Amino acid sequence: MPQMDRTQGYWRPELETMDPQARQEYLDKRVAEIVAHAYAHTPAFKQKLDDLGAEPGDVASVEDLSNIPITEKADLVALQQKNLPFGGLVAAKLKDLKRLYISPGPIYEPGEKKFTDDRWTQAFYAAGFRAGDICQVTFNFNMVPFAFWLDECLQMMGCICIPTGVGNTELQVQFLKDLQVQAICATPSFLAALGDKAEAMGLNLKKDLNLQAAFTAAEMLPESLRASLEERFGMILRQSYGTADIGCLSYECYHLDGMHFAQDCVVQIVDPDTGQPLPPGQPGEVVATNFDKAYPLIRFGTGDLSSYEQGQCACGRTAPKLTRIMGRVDQVTKVRGMFVHPGGVQQVAQKFPQVEAFQLVVTREANQDVMTLVCELGQEMADREALRTGIERQLKEVLRVKGQVDFRQPGTLPKGCKIIDDQRKWD
Ligand SMILES: [Zn+2]
Secondary structure, eight states, X not given: OOOOOXXXXXXXXXXXXXXXXXXXXXXXXXXXXXXXXXXXXXHHXXXXXXXXXXXXXXXXXXXXXXXXXXXXXXXXXXXXXXXXXXXXXXXXXXXXXXXXXXXXXXXXXXXXXXXXXXXXXHHHHHTTOOTTOEEEEOSOOSSOSHHHHHHHHHHHTTOEEEEOOSOOHHHHHHHHHHTTOOEEEOOHHHHHHHHHHHHHTTOOTTTTOOOOEEEEOSSOOOHHHHXXXXXXXXXXXXXXXXXXXXXXXXXXXXXXXXXXXXXXXXXXXXXXTTOOXXXXXXXXXXEEEEOOSSSOOSSEEEEEEEOEXXXXXXTOOOSOEEOOXXXXXXXXXXXXXXXXXXXXXXXXXXXXXXXXXXXXEEEEETTEEEEEEEEEESSOOSOHHHHHHHHHHXXXXXXXXXXXXXXXXXXXXXXXXXXXXXXXXXX
């Protein structure tokens, strides 16, 4: 059977390849619409604008969104507990729902009868899923919306869903083999577990299974793990990012190098202190606005840290890309005015295999922040000074803050210590 092309094309070409200027105008229009809609139909959002002394007409563009305070997950829980079930955040009537989802919190979420949000479908297409694929969905179908959204989006693109949920590794391998499943939705660690189990069952992953494309989310995907899974199964593996509240926000294309912003939502990277948008390359909180008429979320703070880059991609998509998720906003420290996050520190340390353990210590000397990367080396180095210079250069380049290096004897740092130890006192 000839292999179909899984590397090119788009689910929503008119949006995914839109000229950036035209997209800006399109998004401005969509923002104005959803703000007017949410104001008219969701009491919680109306209250928010009223508190600002603003009217819907004052929020007519993506830029205007920055004036609206960010709504965090904790706010959803608090609003709902005051006004069950949805805290005045949902515009849809109960009779228009077919499911009620429950996310940890608890947060109650509406499942609309008519599901039209195709952002995960865009992600599937970019990951190489095609109409007619049989697809095993190994995410959790208990209470939370994610696996159901995937199921809806697979239907939308003409795939056939096998709703296996999590676990049952051996049975799942049997389904993959018996049904010659072409596509799978799974965490990277579960894909690895499936591969191990299949091999333990005496199967050849490439010959006995027929996996062509894999979609992953909800877990970090190290490049080494991606490479090994793609090689073992002989498939394309692409990741996507979103949250259980606001849905898909970005996804990788065939050409990798970041995750394109999903179409038909607004993704912003903002300064966690001020809520103001940051320029490309600067890490900040991912804040998003969807255009969901049933459950509009305007300026929803994900609590995740990332940065974005603009530019051409060989795939033809014109949307900016999230670089990667670097950690959580609550683990971030500000040093000399710059946000420093654990993921960035890790990124620096990983470039130097000689460094076996590390911790970034932030102190204050003569009213200046001092940043020191404490490093334990695996062996005695002949050229410590060259290594020191190399690490210091990377600290400056990756974290954008000047830092120093302190080499210590192995065993000095406690096992499993925090990546950033902020020792500054502010009294
Ligand atoms: Zn691309």
